[in-house]
Amino acid sequence: MTTVAEPVTAPASLAGPRRRALRRLLRNPLAMTGLVVVLVAVLAALLADLVAPYPAARTDFSAALQPPSGRHWFGTDELGRDQFSRVLFGLRASVTVGLAAVGLSMAVGVPLGLLAGFYRVLDPFVSRLVDTMLAFPFLILAVGLAAIRGASLVTAVVAIGVAEIPLVVRVTRGETLRLREMDYVSAAVASGASDGVLLRRHILPNAVNALIVQATVTIPAAIIGEAVLSFLGLGVRPPTPSLGVMLASAQPLFRDGPWMVVFPGLAIVLLTLAFNLLGDGLRDALDPRESHR
Amino acid sequence: MSPLLRPAAVLVAFALAASACSSIGSDEPATSTTGDRPVKAGGTLRVALAEEPDRLDPTLARTLVGRTVFSAMCEKLYDINEKLEIVPQLADGLPTISADGKTVTIKIRSGVKFADGTMLDAAAVKTSLDRHRTLTGSARASELSSVAGVDVVDPSTVAIRLKEPFAPLAAVLADRAGMIMSPAALKARGEDFASGPVCVGPFKFSSRVAQDRIELVKDPNYYDADKVKADKIVYEIIADSTTRFNNLRSGDVDVIDRPAATDVDALQADSNLRLLTSDSLGYQGITLNLANRDGVTKPPAPLTAPYAGPVASDARVRHAFELSLDREAINRVVFRGKYQPACGPISPSSPYSSDAAQKCPPHDPAQAKKLLAEAGVTTPLKVSLVVANTPDGRRLGEAIQAQAREGGFDVQLQPTEFSAALDATDAGKYQMFAIGWSGRVDPDGNIASFVTTQGSLNIAGYSNPDVDRMVAQARATNDQAQRRDLYGQIIAKVQEDLPLIYLYRTVNFTGVSAKVGGVKMYPDGIIRVTEAGFTE
């Protein structure tokens, strides 16, 4: 049984294209810029405790609302907190929300999508669930969650992550439907491979490209989503800042301290821009047919 | 208000304005009225409100912002003046109170017509007061709970029978409980009165679009119609303070309710705009959960985990917390110094204020640490504080957190959406809650519900028989000096037991375009536009 050829095993067939994709990615200057910015941001977020000149929550009422200076690169806020340090810590919260929300949506959405695409019987149920979630106003969910759980990082992650699940399910399901019909999958079926093997070894690895692309679109969307939630008063718990919370709380103080709005805002724009550039590069690299590069 | 009273009122306004101005520490003259400027007839006055009013039914209405709209279309038996004194509005003179204090007789102003043209008489007053007392879900029922019955003595006189003497009654009738609705309209609309309210007022209800606007038009039937200049008042709902301010600057609205403390300087600096200020009747502070285990109005009981702790069980710990807070600094950093530090529930501008009522503990973190050591708690002591999940609420929480750290506390902030916070704290599921009170004219309204054992807003679960007794005593006497003295004693007791830490008092701000005159604001924070209009 096992000797019968698996004519085109997925892993072997992937190695080549993946390497080529990586090479294409490395040659794309915009994507590389994005990657570098993302890496710097992630490092800064991870090492905020070491890099930041002040603890995020340290207040100094005598140094409130100072414009940017050598002492405080990004100035201070109304409680005299160093804005540069807070942007670094805020970066941590925002990157965490972005990654965790996407992680959550993938963890739930991918299995559902695989099942729906692979087993016809399950499809109607999963599809109804997805339709229900899509027809459900996302903001009601976010406000509701924040009311039940209180504003916190976890709430933000769950609210954004859940909102992204339907998209992940759809992408995965579409890919599964497409891959099922592929020759090598039919061959594996003919060779008696079990469903688990089919899904694990043949379908999922080949759906990964689409999922990576989806993730790079979703991460910046989640980071902006966190900012929007904060704007509506549903952000992470103080005194830990997130970029969105910093922006939202600085907004009424715009006239007194424009720097309080400018720097966190720039940080969000740069971060999402970098993720978008990287995502574009990845898409081009993984699927050159689409981009005609 | 009787026309005769008005010149005096304006003078008082100037005096108040001067004091208000010094109290907010600004160089620009700030006033509580634009009444000095002659205005011409005609025009539509656009007023931006900070929140959406709830039902426009005096019996069911519960929001502060709703009172602003009512002030232009639903007059009351009594009103207050700048000095927070009770003055007659639809009543003809102050009430006469029987010797035993249990019968209050009120004369009704004659020749007054409702907006639908029907006449105001004693029967109409009785109908409204009875509705306030008995309608299902009435927000007025508890304010009027001391009333046993209302009798029509003659067409222009009603007598209110009380279960026991109740000094705050006139003040209660100077608020929504004193608003008289047209019996004809009540009959026609019933519980749906809110969709077409008919009262006595300078303006009458015209239309309302939810979350957008409420429009009132000049009422030709109004008894003092000559005083009314504007043709129309449009209240627009603009929740965001920055946007509200931007609209005033761009001329899209003429008056704005509650500009943010952070916008006040810019408002004063702008020569096209004017700032009205008045002290607030309310207070803001922290309520501490002492014994609210089973819910508000349930008997006090020792707290259980996770809310139990030294804060609830040991007054020294609560005092330590208060000593670690710097009210001046909170006002400075959180509210740009625009508000006023406060240590008690009675506004300094109230006739019931006294030295005892305004007594303030110092800011002393060293003493706080000492008290904590005496109480035998290990520092830093972890405590949780529920704050409103708004930029201001979070900022206040962060300032408290930073200061309490100096005193040996590790404050965990719980920013909570307002409805959820009210629900949790009613149920006793909290340790500390940063919450305030919009304030009432009579000090009873700022004190009784919060600190008496059975008080409907006593979310601290506080119970002190002495306080209960003195609150009842203060209600039963009409002697102002005696009441002032009693409230001083009550506040001293409360400061000793510390179920509430009073922190600051907001200042009512209203932004007005320089083209507009005749807008008034008293310490109740209501924007009065009866005589407002555009300047000549």
Added chain:
Amino acid sequence: MRRYLLRRLLESVVTLILVTMVVFAGVRALPGDQVRALAGEEADPAALEQLRHEYGLDQPIPVQYARYVAKAFSGDLGTSARTGLPVADTIRHALPVTLQLSAFAVVIAVLIGLTTGVLAAVRRRTAAEWAANTVALLGLSVPNFWFGLMAVLIFAIAFPVLPASGFVSVFDNPVESFRHLLMPAVVLGSGLAAVIMRQCRSAMLEALGADYVRTARAKGLGGAQVVLGHALRNSLIVVTTIVGLQLGVLISGAVVTEQIFVLPGFGKLTIDAVFTRDYPLIQGVVLVTATAYIGLNLLVDLLYSVIDPRVRVGGAVAQ
């Protein structure tokens, strides 16, 4: 075809019932009910109990739901707990605001997205492509509300050329309506414009490389003719699809935009209703949103099945 139609209709009804049920139970699970939220600081426990009884909130949730559905079927969506105004009227006033805003935003997004997309595809490797790409990237990367606040600061405060807020219906006064909605529509449409630009660009590129365009070129047709006559027509189909798919996103975006520009629209209504636990209003809002979304999806699916019958089998519209 008829069977497919019936099945999709049935599915839609099931989805609608599910959504309304989840919301109905969900909002009642939130801490603080409509009565408590309404009472605010003036909370007299006895009066609150009376009100709960009056609104039937002391009944089991399935009973409340059954009553609601029965009333909703006769067209009665109840009255708002906060304002006492009929829910149907409230929604009827708010809906046109959001619809006009969204329509304007779509027009702007399509205009910007199409021109920059075509430009980027036709003028490859020039400054024009670079600029178009940059605009698209910024559209995706700048948070809506930040963009909105900056726009107000610049165009309403610093250089007061546009009103900072408010709504005028296009049917009452087209000029004023345009002035009031321009900023919000640009802010709301920016993200959509970016998506359209990118899709349009790649569709154009694909079309320009396709056989029939090559044939057209070989037949000697000029550049502009080829671009406009063939490639653009092809990419328009893609754009239509995107607009359809993004409509839900647009409505969510409208919430924030309406908040910034104080437009009394549907999004703001929704958020306020949840914050004040206005159950009847939340239910009405969700009913309308879900019906609109489901109806739209049904329409898109049916269109697809007309264009490409294979979809009926696969059911998936690859994203």
